[in-house]
Amino acid sequence: MPEPKTKSRKAHALVGYFDTPADLFHCCETLRDEGYKDFDAHTPFPVHGLEHAMGLRPSRLPWIVLAAAAFGLSSAYLMQWWMGGVDYPLNISGKPSFALPSSIPIMFELTVLCSAFGTFFGMWGLNRLPRYYDPVMKHPSFGRATDDKFFIAVEAKEEKYDPEGTRALLEKLGAKELLEVEP
Amino acid sequence: MSGQVVKNGARDVAKLTPEQAKRVVTFGAAAAVVGLGVAGAAYAVDRQRFAYSYLVGFMFVTTIALGALMFVLIQHVTRAGWSVGPRRQMEWVSGILPWTVALFVPVAMNAHTLYEAWMGPHAAEDKGIAKKLGYLNPQFFFIRAAVFFSAWALLAWWFGKTSAALDDSKESKTLTKKMQAASAPAILVTALTLTFAAFDWLMSLEPKWYSTIFGVYIFSGGFWSSLALLALMTIYLQGKGFFQRVSTVEHRHDIGKLLFGFTVFWAYIAFSQFFLIWYANIPEETIFFKHRWVESWQQVSMLLLFGHFVIPFLWLMPRTIKRSNAGLAIAAVWCLAMHYVDMYWLVMPNLDHQGAHFTWIDLGGLLGPVGVAALAIALRASKGSLFPVGDPRLPEAVRLQNL
Structure with missing residues (x-):
């Protein structure tokens, strides 16, 4: 050097x-x-x-948030499909054990939750926090x-x-x- | 360009020259003549179809005007500083409202075609409808319409007039406070009249079906598309060299953000309406979506899901798109088209039971009200200033920055 x-x-x-x-x-x-x-x-x-x-x-933060949002959306879909539709289907009032409309609220919520985490902890990462x-x-x-x-x-x-x-x-x-x- | 010099360092051209004003009015008048011409021809050819097509066009224009009025009221009630410039354009759009009573005439004339299910002689025979006749009867229907039109005309006129009076008033602070005080009750009145108008003119097309969120649904689409229209007007005026300081890329960016936000709001409300009905699975509720899932209506429903939500949502997400003239203009035109599809999707399945088929009659039903609306906006735009020159919050608008 x-x-x-x-x-x-x-x-x-x-x-x-x-x-x-x-x-x-x-x-x-x-x-x-x-x-x-x-x-x-x-x-x-x-x-x-x-x-x-x-x-x-x-800032690169928006891309981190987008990735976190996509992760939240897809994981919520897959989780509900696996749990409700494949692994343990339950008959509730004759409704389909898995359907997209009933999955959307969870997909929305997990998207928002993961975006918030992505924003907060992504900001930590970019600012190299926590640091005393x-x-x-x-x-x-x-x-x-x-x-x-x-x-x-x-x-x-x-x-x-x-x-x-x-x-x-x-x-x-x-x-x-x-x-x-x-x- | 005539130059009215503004205080606080902003030296934007505040008024159209007489020639420009004349050109704007000529354009509006031409649009009205062409629109009414096509509408008249459509009426002569197919009276029944025209009744429905016209209701679509009438609701398209009225909801946008109500969205604009709501925008104006919200700026006053929140004491918004950034939007002082754009507020004037929204005052022009809300200036359509005093004209809506005239636009309603063809709807009133065709009321017995449109609302046959509860206005017709067999209404009382149907138990599900008979119970609603205390509300759904022609007399009360027209009394309510008169109340709606009076309230809207009054609010649009008063807020437009008072805002225009700011220009050369020495008491602009008093006037601003007056508008702020009036805006809160005015929002209440607008929200209620809008909700009941949506019930009366759209929901009652299928009198047995009901949805308590329907008024909010209509509001969300109207507010969304009024923002799209505001974006287009702002881009146009800025492109013509007006608005160097009172409205810049920062203001366009904010309008884009609101457009993005209300894309999500519409989807949230539309899904809330769909979800409860889907989940409860009660025949008199699901019939609404069943009618909109017949043959090609299925594609129109999917077009709404993707065109009214997914595509504008993804398109408007990046900051660069919202700040680009072309990016925002494309979004705005697209949103206005989708708002028309939304109104079409609400009304036309009551006529076209076997699937959607768009004809030139529908175009006549749209162009008539749109032409008159263009004239109403042009008349307002040609008079007075392009932004509230004397607004005490103008310096705040000039300083706007998006970090």
Whole structure:
């Protein structure tokens, strides 16, 4: 493996903050245009359009939900067909032991249930949860990300990361209290 | 284009030029003349078939207009901000309602053909019908119709007029609050009149059959197709260069989401109606679906299942389709066609007992009411502004974003 030139092996990320969402927005746009990918923003409230400024691709979550929904729908059908129609048919008021109309409510419910699970746990998976803390939180002022500061964190695993160059770039954009946090 | 400048940074063209307005009205008038012409010819050729075909067309137009009125009322009662622009187009569509009383004349004239089972001389001989004659009798039927039409005309007129008054009123907040206060009782009135109109004009075609969810079923289809019409009008107006700010791709996306949602709502209600009847398996209830499972009616029933639910459901699911002009327009045209199939499926089996066969008479029954509706919309569109210029929630509509 080629040795990275100036990459600090210890640092996890370079973390700093801005006073206004506009500054953060501008910073994200600049990083995106510079070709940075592994960086994240932490804000006290949702900043509209930030995902575009960061150049994030649309979430893969809908596909996970679709797969979960298809699984729920088909498993509900197969389960009822197997239980009611094949394995243990019961004669109830002379009604057919298996029929599609009577199966639809269960098919609907399991589709909804599996979609909800797919959404909730799919989100966990995509966000690598549960996780008790993120190294970014080691920044001494990080608590203010839930109050009045707008944080930027450029991860060291980023291809373009360079302790001096990235720091200079962020400083130029107005980031404050820039610190390298350890993993 | 004449430019009425709007506050809050939005500088959309708010009015049609006199030439454009004239063209819109000419188009509406032409549609009405052609529609009524075809309808008249159909009436002359086959009076009996036309009575049923016309009822299909009449219900198609009336349910869409009621859906639009309901949309307007819901925006007021929920104090919706995003829909301030699209609300105006729905006010135009609900403007069909004062005309429905005129559109009802052919139905009233043919009432004895359509509702022979309980209006005819043999009604009292059938025990199942005799008990219902206290409600189902010609006098009460026409009194109720008069109540429905008065209520609808009043609501459509008042909400349209008050919303238009926002444009140059200094008390737009007071007017908005007034509409908000009136909208809740108005929803109640619309829901009840719509339900009983559905009972009177459609369900009573088979007087022994009944379904308590029938009113909701009619509402779901009407609301769904009024959203489809709104999508088409929005795409058209945006394509013509109107609505740069008050209505954008974000608003279209939201209309698409509602269309998607009500696709599911219709299916939910339609299945709820079918499921209980299927499960209980009582002859006077199952007869409704038995009539719709004869010969080619079977294919029409399946067309409804797939065309009214499965296909639009899958088509409208992706975000990109709802945000694409072509994707949403295709869905909207398809939904309107399916709403017609739905109305056809409700009415025509009472005439075509041996299976569905569509003829040009049916087209006449559709085009007559649709032409008049087009004129009613055109007359509203040609007057006043294209969106409520003075609405206090306009800035909110301009800011809309889908994350």
